[in-house]
Amino acid sequence: MIAKWLEHFRVRRILKRFPIPHETWHHLMTADPLFHGLSAVEKARLREMATVFLHRKYFKGAQGQVVTSEMGAAISAQAALLVLNLGLDTLDGCNDIIVYPSAFRVRREAHDELGLVRQEDNVLAGESWSYDGPVVLAWDEAEAELSENHPGHNVVLHEFAHKLDMLNGKANGMPPLHAEMNRAVWTQAFSQAFEHLQAQLAHYHNPDINSYAATSPAEFFAVTTEYFFTAPKRLKQHFPGVYEQLKQYYRQDTLHRAQSADSGF
Numbered sequence: 001m002i003a004k005w006l007e008h009f010r011v012r013r014i015l016k017r018f019p020i021p022h023e024t025w026h027h028l029m030t031a032d033p034l035f036h037g038l039s040a041v042e043k044a045r046l047r048e049m050a051t052v053f054l055h056r057k058y059f060k061g062a063q064g065q066v067v068t069s070e071m072g073a074a075i076s077a078q079a080a081l082l083v084l085n086l087g088l089d090t091l092d093g094c095n096d097i098i099v100y101p102s103a104f105r106v107r108r109e110a111h112d113e114l115g116l117v118r119q120e121d122n123v124l125a126g127e128s129w130s131y132d133g134p135v136v137l138a139w140d141e142a143e144a145e146l147s148e149n150h151p152g153h154n155v156v157l158h159e160f161a162h163k164l165d166m167l168n169g170k171a172n173g174m175p176p177l178h179a180e181m182n183r184a185v186w187t188q189a190f191s192q193a194f195e196h197l198q199a200q201l202a203h204y205h206n207p208d209i210n211s212y213a214a215t216s217p218a219e220f221f222a223v224t225t226e227y228f229f230t231a232p233k234r235l236k237q238h239f240p241g242v243y244e245q246l247k248q249y250y251r252q253d254t255l256h257r258a259q260s261a262d263s264g265f
């Protein structure tokens, strides 16, 4: 009880002493369709969560990138939207956010199916290594997705979705489900969709969603999360079972929200 009271007091103090400026917040909420359709109550909660996130996480620029307060606010607002109905503590394991100016090169050892070790060189827009490791983002990618409309793409949501997935161990495409959810239903919906996407690619068909989702179940969860928030209509149209499970998991109905934003409500 005391701990809860103390946390409440600390949050109040952060909101009072380190607020996100009105202009910055207003610009974010209007410029990015990601936030359209949220109710006034949801927007108020989002702002509180983003403010606390921005204050508590350590933002660090790499390769000369300066992380401005606007950039920090933009990243924080997106992370807060992801966990709006899950709670900020689901992202407690991640304290550092490293921002590169653009896609960065990563060299690491990879083990192939035969167990052989090879050097892999990848150019990435984002990365999250482990539950308590940093989230790494390329700012040009994140910025383009915020200012233009890139349905199906959001590197910030993608990387933090990996963090949620890792709450119950290794990233395997299934975060800890809520008590009212059913593991078998989740598994059925996701594996069916994953196999369908892989079959499309194997037959050189146009994939229903970004082919990167076919890399692994973990990437499938992260990519479908991007669609869930930025292109919910497309996700529901192609993978209704996945949409339904993500709706239950994130406790948000993004398609309903997008439709009510379109109709001016």
Ligand SMILES: [Zn+2]
Pocket: 158, 162, 218, 219, 222
């Ligand atoms: Zn990923």
